[in-house]
Structure formats: structure tokens, C-alpha cells
Amino acid sequence: MKKTHIIILVIIAASIAIILSTAGDASQYVSFEEARELAEEGNDKLIHVVGDLPKDSDGNILGMDESQKVMFSFDLVDINQEVGRVIYQEPKPVDFERAEKVVVVGKMEGEHFKAEKILMKCPSKYVEDELTEAS
Amino acid sequence: MLQLLPGQLGHFFVVVCFVFAAASALVYYLGLREKDPKRAQTLTRFGRSLFIIHAIGAIGTISSLFYIIYHHLYEYHYAWSHSSNNLPVHYMISCFWEGQEGSFLLWIFWHVMLGIGLISLHPKWEAPTMTVFMMVQAFLGSMILGVVIPGIELKIGSSPFILLREFMQDAPIFASQPDFIPEDGTGLNPLLQNYWMVIHPPITFLGFASCLVPFSFMIGGLLKGDPKGWVNYALPWALFASAFLGLGIMMGGYWAYETLNFGGYWNWDPVENAVYIPWLVLVASVHTLFTSKMYGKALKASMILVTSTFILILYSTFLTRSGVLGDTSVHSFTDLGLSGQLLIYLFFFTLLAIWMIARNWKKIPDPHKEVNAYSKEFWVFIGVFALLLASFQVLMTTSIPVYNSIVEGLGGSSNLAPPADPIAHYGNAQIWFAIGVAILSALGPFFWWNKLDLKELRSYATPPLIITLIISSVIMLVAQIRSIPYILLLTSALFSITANVLTLQRLHKAGLRLSGGSLAHIGLAIVLIGILFSAGYSRVVSENLSGKIYHEDFSEEMNLKNVLLWRGKTYNMGDYELTYLGPRLETRKEGIMIDRDRVINTSDPNFVILDYEAEELQGLASINDTIEVFGENNYYEIRFKVEEGKEFTLFPRAQINPDMGGLLASPDIKKFFGKDLYTHVSSIVDPTEPPDWKTEPSFKAKLGDTLFLKDHPAIFENVETIEQIAGHTLTEGDIGVKARIRIIAPGGEKLLEPIFIIHDQMIGRIADENLGLGIRITLMEILPDENAFVFKFQSGQADYVILKAMEKPWINLLWGGTLLCLFGIVLAMRRRFSDVRKE
Numbered sequence: 001m002k003k004t005h006i007i008i009l010v011i012i013a014a015s016i017a018i019i020l021s022t023a024g025d026a027s028q029y030v031s032f033e034e035a036r037e038l039a040e041e042g043n044d045k046l047i048h049v050v051g052d053l054p055k056d057s058d059g060n061i062l063g064m065d066e067s068q069k070v071m072f073s074f075d076l077v078d079i080n081q082e083v084g085r086v087i088y089q090e091p092k093p094v095d096f097e098r099a100e101k102v103v104v105v106g107k108m109e110g111e112h113f114k115a116e117k118i119l120m121k122c123p124s125k126y127v128e129d130e131l132t133e134a135s
Numbered sequence: 136m137l138q139l140l141p142g143q144l145g146h147f148f149v150v151v152c153f154v155f156a157a158a159s160a161l162v163y164y165l166g167l168r169e170k171d172p173k174r175a176q177t178l179t180r181f182g183r184s185l186f187i188i189h190a191i192g193a194i195g196t197i198s199s200l201f202y203i204i205y206h207h208l209y210e211y212h213y214a215w216s217h218s219s220n221n222l223p224v225h226y227m228i229s230c231f232w233e234g235q236e237g238s239f240l241l242w243i244f245w246h247v248m249l250g251i252g253l254i255s256l257h258p259k260w261e262a263p264t265m266t267v268f269m270m271v272q273a274f275l276g277s278m279i280l281g282v283v284i285p286g287i288e289l290k291i292g293s294s295p296f297i298l299l300r301e302f303m304q305d306a307p308i309f310a311s312q313p314d315f316i317p318e319d320g321t322g323l324n325p326l327l328q329n330y331w332m333v334i335h336p337p338i339t340f341l342g343f344a345s346c347l348v349p350f351s352f353m354i355g356g357l358l359k360g361d362p363k364g365w366v367n368y369a370l371p372w373a374l375f376a377s378a379f380l381g382l383g384i385m386m387g388g389y390w391a392y393e394t395l396n397f398g399g400y401w402n403w404d405p406v407e408n409a410v411y412i413p414w415l416v417l418v419a420s421v422h423t424l425f426t427s428k429m430y431g432k433a434l435k436a437s438m439i440l441v442t443s444t445f446i447l448i449l450y451s452t453f454l455t456r457s458g459v460l461g462d463t464s465v466h467s468f469t470d471l472g473l474s475g476q477l478l479i480y481l482f483f484f485t486l487l488a489i490w491m492i493a494r495n496w497k498k499i500p501d502p503h504k505e506v507n508a509y510s511k512e513f514w515v516f517i518g519v520f521a522l523l524l525a526s527f528q529v530l531m532t533t534s535i536p537v538y539n540s541i542v543e544g545l546g547g548s549s550n551l552a553p554p555a556d557p558i559a560h561y562g563n564a565q566i567w568f569a570i571g572v573a574i575l576s577a578l579g580p581f582f583w584w585n586k587l588d589l590k591e592l593r594s595y596a597t598p599p600l601i602i603t604l605i606i607s608s609v610i611m612l613v614a615q616i617r618s619i620p621y622i623l624l625l626t627s628a629l630f631s632i633t634a635n636v637l638t639l640q641r642l643h644k645a646g647l648r649l650s651g652g653s654l655a656h657i658g659l660a661i662v663l664i665g666i667l668f669s670a671g672y673s674r675v676v677s678e679n680l681s682g683k684i685y686h687e688d689f690s691e692e693m694n695l696k697n698v699l700l701w702r703g704k705t706y707n708m709g710d711y712e713l714t715y716l717g718p719r720l721e722t723r724k725e726g727i728m729i730d731r732d733r734v735i736n737t738s739d740p741n742f743v744i745l746d747y748e749a750e751e752l753q754g755l756a757s758i759n760d761t762i763e764v765f766g767e768n769n770y771y772e773i774r775f776k777v778e779e780g781k782e783f784t785l786f787p788r789a790q791i792n793p794d795m796g797g798l799l800a801s802p803d804i805k806k807f808f809g810k811d812l813y814t815h816v817s818s819i820v821d822p823t824e825p826p827d828w829k830t831e832p833s834f835k836a837k838l839g840d841t842l843f844l845k846d847h848p849a850i851f852e853n854v855e856t857i858e859q860i861a862g863h864t865l866t867e868g869d870i871g872v873k874a875r876i877r878i879i880a881p882g883g884e885k886l887l888e889p890i891f892i893i894h895d896q897m898i899g900r901i902a903d904e905n906l907g908l909g910i911r912i913t914l915m916e917i918l919p920d921e922n923a924f925v926f927k928f929q930s931g932q933a934d935y936v937i938l939k940a941m942e943k944p945w946i947n948l949l950w951g952g953t954l955l956c957l958f959g960i961v962l963a964m965r966r967r968f969s970d971v972r973k974e
Contacts, residue, residue, distance in 0.1 A: 003508065007517070014524050018564065022531045025560040027552040046555030071688035089690035091818070105555050116555070 027105070032084040032113065039108035046116060050103050051076035054083065066092055076102060076113075088115045096120060137210045137314055142296040145199030146281070149294065152192030152243065153276035159185035160269035167262040167358055179262045183254065186265060189272065190247045196279075197231075197240055200295050204230050209317045212302040213237070213295045219322035221741060229327050232336040235456060235473075236295035239278045241337060245344035246272055253348065257368055257971070263355025264348070271347055274480045278473060293473060325767055325790050325799065331390035335383060339410060342380025343448055346417060348372035349424070350445035350488075353438055357491045362499045363434060369441060370424045371967035376444075377421055378960040380414045385953045396800045396815040398941055399670065400949070403557040405460050408533040409451035415526035417444045419519045422579075426512045433512065434499050436519075442488040447530075449481045459536050509589070514582050518575030525568035529561060562670075566620045569663055573627035576656040577634035583652075599633035606633075614672070624667050631660035651963030658956025665949030669811075676709040676812075677940040685937065693937070697817050700773070702907040702934040703882020712776040714882065715936050717907055718822065719770040719786060723763040727751045728770060728786060731822070732906045740766030767791060769822050771936050773814070775805070787815045787938070791823055811943040818937040826904075826931040828911055837923050842876070844910050845930055849878040854924070860892060860901075869894045874914050874924060878905070889914040889926070902927075909933035 029048045030038065038047060054062045054075050063075035063083075072092040075083050086104050096102075099120035106115040159182050166178030200213065204227050209215040217230040217237075231237035250268050254261050281294020299317070300309040308315050326332075349369035356365030387407065388400035401407060420440035427437045454460055457474035507513060535553050542549035554560035581595065607626040616622055635653040642649045677698040679685070684694040698708055700715035707713075718731040720743065729751060734743035744761050745752070756762050770786040777783075785803040802815040836842060842849045857871040858864060865871045870893040878885045890901040891914040904911035909931040916925040 011520055015527060018524065018528045018531055021564060025554040026535060027555045029550040029552045048552040089688070
């Protein structure tokens, strides 16, 4: 076998290893129902749940609890329209109210989804979409 | 009055910029194809004139937009959403890269500058390179065109000159008042109000823009039927691009380290990865270009890598601007509806390059010989593969959202999400590539400069290897390194340093001229060691040793890895004695810290009235003066005492920005030679909320009595009559009394002086409070018969901060190594530019 072939084989092997590790480490976007099933199966990998914040007709977010200033919990409506309770052991993230969509990364613990990380899709960061003051 | 002219002018310039880019590309192309040299020259000159008009269009667009921002014309959406009235001028420049349209403009601007550089430096290559340049400029120009094609209602580009009322057609205010202009803009994201954010984006964009140059030379070379000559020109420009892109990446890291509070310089965020991926391929292409230039080998590899670099730049642009990253990135741009256009841009140049290379494949010289492990270029190639694999790993994972989009586009459904722990996912893989790159950056130059067979290799390689093993063993023992990949990374990086120092020594006769490569490799190895220690051995020093948790609802991290500092009290933390001295505000002009508790707020948060004679402001301002401060920034002065007579203070910052919905902490860093002490507040008393005073039982006291206020001993020292109160002189029949209570508290004694007055038979009471201790006293009643006084006592939240502190060992190696690496690249670049000039 020529050296060139050995090198090519090594590179192909490394590429396959990279693809496999990416697939292995990749998390999933799931609904609350699937998250519960995964938790019941004893799978403790962190997963992503995407959802919207429930709002009343005036656009106020419902079900947010900040009474414990240091902990924050809220409701999230997933793609199946199921409302799940999310608990986050950190203060409320900056810009949370403005989020159009919220992604929580964590796992189900009993009835609640315990979030390790909250990602927000905010229109406000780069494009303002509402006129705050009209004077 | 709406000022419509600047916008119309700006829009006109955008159209000029776009149309003349396309026309110039066409004319340059015709010039390139023309066989008759005289006519070809005429065409090229005509193409250049069109380029100049295009350049005027680009500069005109930028000037119009800057005019709109500078003059606060909030009738324009761009100014309204990215600027505000009290934004300093240097941050107005930052508005350009906060918005997408502005950053396209910046990119166009750099291409114009590089185009001017190309025309004047390499006149022989004007037509071929500028053909490609102007095609790219036409695509970029179309992104900000903002034109709707009538009939099919197809919108091309997003214009920065759109009026606010056009942007918000549904806002009720515009229905009643079409000429409404907001009085203030919504301001620049406070995280971007930082000097690094003024210089880091333009440098990164210059790096991005200059990746086009090697690509244009390659395509240009194929167009003019010279599949080899382009290499000499592409090499210095590839070095130029890798220096600026590398500098941009590191500046971004430094900004994140200094401004964001995640405690590091790199977070594997998709936006960071989008720059890192092409940079690795770019550096790989520098190495193949080098071998192509010296030996005429690897020409095909150079073409593929130069193309890949440029395509990856376009792919990065697509990732960060099309909205495809969606939920995965905290700071990707919002979708402006440009995805389709960006995809066309990407595919156009991918297909063009593939077609051009495929058509000329057989004409590309390729001295195909079996590789030899002792040949000069063999190890360089292996190094190139290590870089490409590193890039491939990041690319595979960062593209996860793209796979979902493709599967969904094909009608399927895919729910793949990025790794939940990106730092482990990338870090565990990248460390092995880094080990490979370090070893090969030692071997590559070694074989390059020394003609070696196996015997000679032994005699050459033994000294650096022995030196390396000795140093690395000592470091391993001293720093207690146990992890196998860490040991390998340390050893291979040290090997790279020693081997390259040896090579340098051998080359020293030639002076600095030849040493660029070796210096760059040494710099890189130092960077790797800096990353190894600062990231691998970062240590939290703010351990909670009190035995108590702060709050049961805090996360474990918060409870165990932070220290709670009550104001004025001294705590031990590792080698330091810490005292939290109080909240501070920074004056806008002088940048001096003043006591936030001793100023009076005005209706504008950026102005306060001094309520004390501030020593720091002596000669600048005195009591009752109004001074300008950075109202959003709250600093917390913390004194660190190392030993007697050796102390320093840090001012970690918390930004209160109601628009951003909360509190943003930024670190303050004390730099030592061998480490950084990195601190940020994790929790503070909300400065925007007035203290919540709780009324305690009132007490009666006589002069000289000792009291206990919230466990602090206090003495009721004195009562005196006063004649004046807040500028009013009291008249006959009025009574004015001021009591003085001295509180003995940690961090020094505090005086409270509540006032009691009777004026026109009305009773007035002015309470005095100490926010640091959370004590407020009001003089309620005077009992002359008993010779006693009745005080109302209220207690509030005493001031505290919860602080996190980390030590980052040898982080200076990271920054220093970067500078050395860049210096090496610049040296190599200079040498390759002078080669070109000699031709």
C-alpha cells in the first residue's frame, strides 16, 4: 500500500469519527411529552424544548413567578400546545419578556422541566419592533 | 419636519453602487476576453472608471447613513433602532455594525479599499481580479438595495434608509400623525458600548473581505489561462487575510472576556464558530500556497482550499444572517428575509468556482509522485490535514440547524439540536487537533529548512526533544498536570517552541526576513499553552466557606462558588482580604468613581447632583453641582488586600437597562504577571428600586445614651439648634433641631442627623438614612419635661454584593502568543509582497 493511501484512510477514519461524535453529542428538540418519556426511560441527557410564552390579550406574559427573586419559573407552551412548568435556578434572564420564542435546555424532573440554560429569540437585539414612547 | 433628502440621496447611492458594480464586472470581463491588446486596455480603463463610480456610490451610501445617525434623524428606522441622543460619536460608528444593513456596508467598504489596493499594486492583474471583485460587490450591493420588483412583488435587499413609518405601518401613531418623529432613539445595545466593539468588528470584516483577494487571483488566473502564476500574488494576500481574521477573532475573545460574565474568552457560539471555521481553512491554504509557490506542487490543493475559504466565508454569512441558526445562537442576527438572496450568492460562487476548476483541471500542472516522508512538503501537508479536520469538526456541529432545515425542506422532519454542552463537545475534540497542529508546526519547518535523512533527523531532533521533555516534566510536576491530553498538548507545544527556536537560530544570519514562519509557529504554541492553563486550570477562588448557604432557592453554583460581602465588613478569600466599600458611579467626562449613595438623582439618569465634597473631584466639582455620569453603569468598589500595605481595588460593573429588561454584569480584572484575577457580581441590591423600609419599634433616648440599631452599637451624641434648612432661614417662633447619632459599624463609624422643625406652626421631620447599613432614623418628638427625644427607627435591606472571583493562570501567554504569531505572519507577508514586486 502506498503512503498516500494510508494517509487517505486515516483522514477518512478521522472524518467518520468526527461525524459519529457529532451525532452522539447532538441533543434533540422535543415536546414536553417526549421529554417525560425520555426521563421515564432513565435517559438523563439534556434536551431542548422550544415553546412560546402564554400571553393574555394585552400581551402580558402569564404564569411567570419571580417572587423568589433568585429563582424563576414560568409556563411554556410547546409545539403540541401542551403547557409545561419550567424551573430555572437563576434570576430571570435579561430580555426574557421580549422573547418571541424560548428554548429551554435541561430535563424533566417529576412534573417540572428543570432548565440549565434558557435561550431566547429576541427581536429586540437587532431590530426594534415596537415604539415604546410616543410623546 | 421629516427630512427625506438624506434617505433619498442614500438610496440613490445604493442604486449607483449596485448598478455600477455589475456594469464594471461586465466591462472588466470583456476587457479580459479581448484579444486585441489596445482594445483590451481601453476596456480595462473603462471598467476602472465604472469601479470608481461604484466606489463613490459606496462611500456616498455610508456618508448618508452616518449623516442620518449623526443628526439623530429618528424618522429613519436605522437611526431610531440603533442610536440615541446621548450616544457619543465614536459609538455612532458602532451603529454601523449593530444592524445587518450597516455591516453589509462595512463589508462593501473594505472591498472597495482592497480593490483600490489591487489596482495600484498589481496592475497586470487588474482585469481578471476586478472581474471577480465586482461580481461580489454586485451581490453585496443587492443585499441593501431594498427595491421591490413590480409585478411579481419580489423584494430585493433590505434598505438601511427605510423610514420608521414604513417599517411600522401598523403602529397607530402613524395613522393619526404621519409626520411623527420620536424624540429619542432606542439606543445602542449597552454591551456594544465598549471600545473593543468599536475596533473589533471592522478588523474582523477586513479579514472576511480580504479572503476574496486570493480567490479572485485564482479565478482570475483561470480566466486568463494562467493556472500557476496567480499563486505568487495570492500568497501574501492569504497571509494578510489570516493576520486580520486572526486578530479579529482574538479581539472578539478579549471583548467577551472583558465585557461578558461567562468567565472566558471563547464560548463556541455559532457566531464565533462562523469565523473560526474559515480561518482554519485559510491558514491551511497559506501552507499549500507556500508549497505551490516554492515547488510548483499542490496547485490543485491550493485552488480547492482558496475556494473553500471563500465559500466558507459566504456560508458563515448565510449561517449568521439568514435566521437559520434561529434558536441555537444568542446573538445571531434576525432574519431580514435575505435567506434566498444569500443562498443564491453562496451557490453562484460555489458553482462558478467548481466549474472553472473542473474545466481547467487537466491544464493544472501536477507533478504527481509518490510522497516521501523525508520530503520538504510531506509534514506540511499532514499539518494542513490536521487544520482541515479541526475545521471540519466545528463545521459539522455548527451546521446542525442547517440539516434540520434541509430535511424539513424535503418534507421530512428532523429534531436534531446542538450539543447541550458545547464546551465539552468542541473542547474534547479540538484539543487533539491542537496537539497534532503543534507537533506538525514543529516538524514542518524542521524538514523544510534541513535536508534530512533518517540519520540526520536523529541528530537534529534529539536536542529539542530532550529540552522539551525536561521542561515539560518540570512543569507537569510543579503545576500537577494529570490529564493525558493536557500533558500531550503541553509537551507538543513546548516541542514546537524549542524546534522552531532552533530553526530560528540556524536562520539568524538571514535576519528577520526568513523568520516569519518560525515566529508564527512559536506564537501559536504559546497561545496553546496559554489556553491550556487559563481554560484548563481556571480556579474559582470565591468559595463559600461560611458553612451557610445564602438562599435555599439559589443554584448550588451560586451558593457554593460565590462570596457574600456585606458593605464595610472584611472577609477572607484565598490570599485576599476583601472589603466591599459601596456602590459607585462613573463621571462621564473624567471617568472618576463617585459615591452613589451621596448623590441626588435627577429626572435624567445620566445627571446627578453631588451631595458631598468629593475628594476625587477636587477642583472639578463641589457639593450641589450637577455632574454627568454613565447612568446605566453601577460599579461596586471592592478592596483586595494582599498583605500589609499591598492592596488594590476592583470595580465590577452591573448595567441596569430597563430596555434590555434587567441586569447585566460585567467583570473587572486584575492582571498579574502569571495570572488574572477575574471578578464579577452575581447578585446585588437592585439600585433602581427604592429601599423597602420596615418600621421597627420607636425608642426614647436621652443625650449620651447608647443604643443598638440592627445589632450595631450607636451613641446619641448631640442635639443642636439650626438656623437654616435647605437654604431657608428659620424665622422667630420657628424651631429647628438636629440630632446626631453615631453608629459604630464595621468599616467605620457612620453619622445620622435627623432634623425636626416647627415652621409656621407646622411640624416637619427630615429623616436621615444610611443605605449601606439599612438604617433610617426620624426625630419624631421632643419631650422637654423628660429631657428626652423620641425616634422612629426603620430598617431596610443592608447593602451587599455577591461576588464571584476566578483565577485564570497564564492567560497573558494567550494574548502575548497571539501578538507574536501575528508579528510572524506580518513578516512572512512582507517578504511575499516583496517577491511579487520583484517580478
